[in-house]
Amino acid sequence: MNIFTTVISGGLEQSLQILSKDAHLLVMTDGNVINLDKVQSLISSLDNHGYHYTLISDLPAEPNNHDVERLIDVLPTDVDVVLGIGGGSVLDISKLISVLYSGSSPSVDFFNQLLAGTKPTARIPLVLIPTTAGTGAEATPNSIIALPEKSTKVGIISPLMLPDYVVLAPELTTSMPSHITASTGIDALCHLIECYTASVANPVGDNYAMIGMQKFFANIEKVIESPSDLTVRLNLLWASYYGGAAISHSGTHLVHALSYPLGGKYKIPHGLANSLLLVPVMKHIYPHCEEKLANVYRLLPQADMSLSDSDMASKLVVYLEHLVKMLGLPTTLNEIGIEREQLTELAAAAMQVTRLLNHSPVKVTEQEVLKLYQSITN
Incomplete structure (x- = not known):
């Protein structure tokens, strides 16, 4: 074998x-x-x-x-x-x-x-x-x-x-509806950016993650504009593959840990759950990994290279928030049928995903996890 x-x-x-x-x-x-x-x-x-x-x-x-x-x-x-x-x-x-x-x-x-x-x-x-x-x-x-x-x-x-x-x-992949293209694309980005910022990140995984993110950022908006472009589609398949390769050498962390209960209990599609949690998690961690998130920002086609690392990391979070909205994905848990009274149970379940929580660049408490869920709930 x-x-x-x-x-x-x-x-x-x-x-x-x-x-x-x-x-x-x-x-x-x-x-x-x-x-x-x-x-x-x-x-x-x-x-x-x-x-x-x-x-x-x-x-x-x-x-x-x-x-x-x-x-x-x-x-x-x-x-x-x-x-x-x-x-x-x-x-x-x-x-x-x-x-x-x-x-x-x-x-x-x-x-x-x-x-x-x-x-x-x-x-x-x-x-x-x-x-x-x-x-x-x-x-x-x-x-x-x-x-x-x-x-x-x-x-x-x-x-x-x-x-x-x-x-x-x-x-x-050309027959995928645009919302599936969008949510699965964000799933690939979550793999790449989480592995790059994980506590277990390493040069091999980082290399895969950076190559994958470059392909992702260069093609994700193009695929919405030109869904039948096979070159764009293949580049996104490679971005996704590099995301998986990065996981093999590093590991995802908070976005995935918090998305697991949404899929495990409520059958929320994995990419959709990740797209909801990407922005709040990045807002939470960016003060703790500014240098790496600045490196990610530099991969954006419209990156302003004159900014400081701190400003680049902050601008990246703003871009990610724009991207999720531009792709037409939900931005609140209410939009997928999750209400505020269910969040305590979700937070408790997320805290059991210790394998991924241990990869986080900053440790979180159950109360902090609850606040992350609350931040995307009306």
């Missing part, structure tokens, strides 16, 4: 070149992605060229432990390669399933052991094709599963989760 990923960029048709006709493929996607013309064409190509495959096309968004248990019940017993095509949820489940096939047939017992902290030791071959430019799940060693009873999510994490191949096919 190879844990070093090969990235193929530029077109979906190239993915067939890496699939063996002798293997039993488990093709995993969701109800939206399976209806894309390009994906239907890929499935037809599998049929026409004699590939042996099983298709599962109803994977849930924001999967929880019960969703995975139901999936395990319907999986075939013998699979040689997992091919995941979709957004972060599909890719995360695909990574997890490739591990579950490493022993005998996938079992709920093995899954529960992984949730409890058992580290994966093997997986079967894995190919991932992202259909959104946001999660970077194709480049992370994580599989994130919601635990609704605990109002949060848990990450099953191992270098073995990294796939053998990633195919970056920009034509798959």
Whole structure:
């Protein structure tokens, strides 16, 4: 098994070149992605060229432990390669399933052991094709599963989760509605900027983050203006991939810690939850990491290089606030159905995400977390 990923960029048709006709493929996607013309064409190509495959096309968004248990019940017993095509949820489940096939047939017992902290030791071959430019799940060693009873999510994490191949096919992202393009794009930015400012940041992760942010800032507004531009779309896929690579070497912190309860309990899409929390978190941390946020500001196409680091960091927060509004994303929790009386429970749940809170450049109390939620609630 190879844990070093090969990235193929530029077109979906190239993915067939890496699939063996002798293997039993488990093709995993969701109800939206399976209806894309390009994906239907890929499935037809599998049929026409004699590939042996099983298709599962109803994977849930924001999967929880019960969703995975139901999936395990319907999986075939013998699979040689997992091919995941979709957004972060599909890719995360695909990574997890490739591990579950490493022993005998996938079992709920093995899954529960992984949730409890058992580290994966093997997986079967894995190919991932992202259909959104946001999660970077194709480049992370994580599989994130919601635990609704605990109002949060848990990450099953191992270098073995990294796939053998990633195919970056920009034509798959052109059919995304503009609000999905926007929220997944902000998700990619959160990965990049959080990893760059994390307490566990390091030169390798920083390098990935800076390259990814440069691609993001240069293309995020263009993609709204020219949604069919495949060069812009591919650049954003690379930004997303670099975000995942940065996570592999560093880690996200407060934005993700506070967004986990929104997804885990209320099924708020991950990118949308992150876009709500990006600005309040950056306002909270920027006095503690002015130099790094000034470096991020310098990547903006319209950056004023004459400013001091402190002013650059402040201006970056202003730009991020403008960007979220310009992309048409919600700016208050009320807009997604979360009311003020629910915030105490959210804050308590967020404080349980210690893995991410420990990466924060500034430590936070439960009361401070509550105030961050309150700052975006009417």
